[in-house]
Amino acid sequence: MKNSKRAFCFIITSMLTLSFLLLPALAPTGAEAQDPGADVYAKKCKTCHADDGTGATKAGQMLKTPDLNTAEWKKGKSAAEVEKTLREGLGKMKAFEGKMSDGDLKAVSEYVVAKFAK
Ligand code: HEC
Numbered sequence: 001m002k003n004s005k006r007a008f009c010f011i012i013t014s015m016l017t018l019s020f021l022l023l024p025a026l027a028p029t030g031a032e033a034q035d036p037g038a039d040v041y042a043k044k045c046k047t048c049h050a051d052d053g054t055g056a057t058k059a060g061q062m063l064k065t066p067d068l069n070t071a072e073w074k075k076g077k078s079a080a081e082v083e084k085t086l087r088e089g090l091g092k093m094k095a096f097e098g099k100m101s102d103g104d105l106k107a108v109s110e111y112v113v114a115k116f117a118k
Contacts, residue, residue: 037111083109
């Protein structure tokens with residue numbers, strides 16, 4: 001009886017230890033690292049819009065890049081609208097149609113809406 005109790009404790013402890021060891025390996029390592037939209041943003045948008053969407057970069061300030069964190073911009077923006085704007089271009093922002101794949105355009109549009117238009 002005493003032995004089986006000990007064995008039971010041992011099994012529980014090992015299972016707990018194992019799950020603590022395994023959990024970090026199974027958990028996603030930050031959503032951004034796996035988001036293809038984040039990659040595209042970093043490569044094609046960040047120079048003007050900055051990491052945080054404020055447009056506070058040299059190029060961004062020169063072109064008067066709008067802050068994508070403002071309530072005004074966020075209002076009802078959908079990924080489809082952003083994708084359309086990106087395809088056609090807007091003011092100083094040149095059209096991205098043909099400059100990147102359809103998949104990248106879609107991914108980056110979804111990314112900016114998810115990240116800034118919350
Ligand atoms: C050369 C600098 C530059 C780059 C690169 C750039 N933008 Fe822009 N972006 C601007 C400027 C300037 C505006 C403001 C245009 C206007 O209102 O006349 C703007 C506007 C926007 C807007 C707001 C549009 C709206 O509905 O008012 C979004 C969203 C946006 N950019 C997303 C992106 C994304 C995503 C990328 C990368 C694929 C990108 N931009 C790359 C300069 C840039």
